[in-house]
Amino acid sequence: PLTQTAYQTSTSTATPPPHPMAFKVCSLVLLVVSLVFLASLPCNASYTGMCIRNCGQCKEMYGDYFNAQSCAESCIMSQGNSVPDCNNPSTFKNFLKRFKPSGGVNAYLHL
Numbered sequence: 001p002l003t004q005t006a007y008q009t010s011t012s013t014a015t016p017p018p019h020p021m022a023f024k025v026c027s028l029v030l031l032v033v034s035l036v037f038l039a040s041l042p043c044n045a046s047y048t049g050m051c052i053r054n055c056g057q058c059k060e061m062y063g064d065y066f067n068a069q070s071c072a073e074s075c076i077m078s079q080g081n082s083v084p085d086c087n088n089p090s091t092f093k094n095f096l097k098r099f100k101p102s103g104g105v106n107a108y109l110h111l
Helices: 002-013 020-065 068-077 089-095
Strands: none
Touching: 020 068, 020 089, 068 089
């Protein structure tokens, strides 16, 4: 008698299987949304990382004379179109800082 009651309870509360077309539509929508998200992510991440790496490398090479933050901001704002090359002064000359020479002389370093 117990197995018959348990069987009747489990079959009476069972939900019908989902419609196969609804599952296909939901899967397709999820796939499209995921692909759009993934397609946009690497592009932004790649030029941002490239800008930060290159500006950081120039900062290591030129030390306090190089404004790495302005370099990275400018490069990211241009979406990687103005990536600095530390061996080519024309690509990073706008980010060099000028300092007063030590010894009390009022002359500036001119580049």
